[in-house]
Amino acid sequence: MRTAIRTKQHPHDDAPDTTESFERFARLPAGPERTELRDELVRLWLPMAERIAVRFRGRGETLEDLYQVAALGLVKAVDHYDPARGRVFEAYAVPTITGEIKRHFRDHMWTLHVPRRVQDLRNQVRKATKELAPTLSGRHATVAELAEHTGLAEDEVRTGLEALDCFTALSLEAEMPGTEGYALADAIGAPDPAYDTVVDRVSVTPCLQALPERERTILYLRFFGGMTQNTIAEQLGISQMHVSRLLSGCFARLRAEIEAEIEEGD
Numbered sequence: 001m002r003t004a005i006r007t008k009q010h011p012h013d014d015a016p017d018t019t020e021s022f023e024r025f026a027r028l029p030a031g032p033e034r035t036e037l038r039d040e041l042v043r044l045w046l047p048m049a050e051r052i053a054v055r056f057r058g059r060g061e062t063l064e065d066l067y068q069v070a071a072l073g074l075v076k077a078v079d080h081y082d083p084a085r086g087r088v089f090e091a092y093a094v095p096t097i098t099g100e101i102k103r104h105f106r107d108h109m110w111t112l113h114v115p116r117r118v119q120d121l122r123n124q125v126r127k128a129t130k131e132l133a134p135t136l137s138g139r140h141a142t143v144a145e146l147a148e149h150t151g152l153a154e155d156e157v158r159t160g161l162e163a164l165d166c167f168t169a170l171s172l173e174a175e176m177p178g179t180e181g182y183a184l185a186d187a188i189g190a191p192d193p194a195y196d197t198v199v200d201r202v203s204v205t206p207c208l209q210a211l212p213e214r215e216r217t218i219l220y221l222r223f224f225g226g227m228t229q230n231t232i233a234e235q236l237g238i239s240q241m242h243v244s245r246l247l248s249g250c251f252a253r254l255r256a257e258i259e260a261e262i263e264e265g266d
Contacts, residue, residue, distance in 0.1 A: 015090055016044045022083045041078050042071070045093065049074040052097050059105065066101065073100030118163045124150050125160030207257045215250050218243060 018041055025041065028034040053070035057063050077093035106119055128149045132141045141149075146157045173183050208216060214236070221227045221235070229247070233240040 015048060018044060018089060019083065022081060022089060025078075026083055038078055042074055045074055045078070045089070046071060048090065048093070049097050052094065053101065056101050056105070061105070069101050069104045070097050073097035076100065118159055121152065121156050121160035122163035123160075124152065125157055126164060203258060203261075204254060207254050210257075211250060211253070215246055218246055219250055222247065 021037065021041060025034065025037050028037065049070040050067055053063065053066035056066055073096050074093060077089070077096040080096075081089055081092050083089075106116065125146055128146050129141055132145060132149055136145075143154050143157050143161070146152070146161075147154045150157065152160070173185060175181060175183055208219065211219070218232055218236070221232045222229070227235075229240045229243045233243045236243070
């Protein structure tokens with residue numbers, strides 16, 4: 001298989017002249033010959049795709065992964081390029097590859113899900129911040145200055161600024177600013193078992209109120225007064241065994257009534 005030799009100037013000095021190859025590729029039916037030519041075209045233009053990928057390094061993704069995404073965009077460009085429309089392949093491939101890389105960042109690199117519109121605002125604000133930095137003598141640009149520079153409304157600038165913190169997330173072990181070793185994890189609450197106790201007390205209150213007064217007194221002295229069965233027996237003038245039987249009876253009655261309420265609720 002022979003690829004045409006470059007005869008005219010391209011934006012990149014090493015860009016191959018594949019005009020004839022793409023014209024032949026468009027005419028070929030599906031099959032081994034077309035597949036072989038497709039692979040050859042991808043190989044020839046791969047250096048350009050990798051140069052585009054390099055522009056996006058330093059944004060949280062490895063260069064090797066960026067190369068792979070750029071190669072995927074190149075394959076899509078080769079498959080969908082139509083030489084009959086008169087555009088050179090490079091003019092079609094560059095935005096296709098760039099768009100594929102940007103989609104990769106949008107879909108896979110954001111820690112939090114952010115709408116496309118907010119991502120665009122974030123990118124505009126981020127770019128404006130860098131452009132204004134040399135003129136601000138070390139201070140941060142104000143919302144008004146960013147709005148004037150970008151042509152955005154101040155509310156849109158604020159949205160973009162908030163989105164700057166959504167691209168990546170801090171580790172729970174990261175130290176919080178202005179603290180001495182206080183991590184984010186230390187600020188996260190935990191389930192409070194007292195809430196379950198409150199629910200149980202509210203649920204059992206009607207059942208307790210239905211008990212005879214002596215049984216209510218025994219339960220109160222045992223679980224709220226902290227008294228032993230012997231002490232309760234001495235205070236009420238009954239035996240410890242009697243106190244034990246009364247407590248067991250109360251437990252059985254309360255359990256039965258609560259289970260009945262649960263079944264009715266289901």
